[in-house]
Amino acid sequence: MVGGGFGSALLGSLLYSGYRNRLDLAGRPGPVAAAVRQDPFAGLAVAARPRLGSLTDSIEAGLVHGMDVVLLACGGLAVLGAVLAVVFMPNRAPEADQDKVKEPQRDRPESAYGQAV
Numbered sequence: 001m002v003g004g005g006f007g008s009a010l011l012g013s014l015l016y017s018g019y020r021n022r023l024d025l026a027g028r029p030g031p032v033a034a035a036v037r038q039d040p041f042a043g044l045a046v047a048a049r050p051r052l053g054s055l056t057d058s059i060e061a062g063l064v065h066g067m068d069v070v071l072l073a074c075g076g077l078a079v080l081g082a083v084l085a086v087v088f089m090p091n092r093a094p095e096a097d098q099d100k101v102k103e104p105q106r107d108r109p110e111s112a113y114g115q116a117v
Contacts, residue, residue: 018066024058033072 019040025033036043036055040063047055 011073015066015070017060018069022058022062022065028055041075 019030020037023036028036032046032055035046036059040059043059044056047059
């Protein structure tokens with residue numbers, strides 16, 4: 001449970017960081033820029049006002065970039081997990097142990113023709 005919460009917090013931080021790094025707030029009034037930096041949804045509400053149409057594009061680009069960063073991080077972790085599994089997972093039992101393992105004898109019922117099924 002702790003790992004899930006920690007992972008969600010880490011991915012959320014990556015998303016937010018990627019979002020903030022792509023925002024273009026040059027020439028925007030202070031309250032508008034603060035609202036957009038604080039929360040993408042508040043930014044979209046502010047951008048719905050007249051004369052702020054290009055702000056919507058900046059917010060959407062920031063969100064997409066943040067999601068790209070999160071997906072790259074998840075993909076990298078998946079590849080790392082696969083590599084570690086291949087490196088550290090045993091591929092088969094040692095030869096000495098294979099000789100000790102025998103197939104159990106099973107009682108096979110005979111068919112009507114006298115052959116084992």
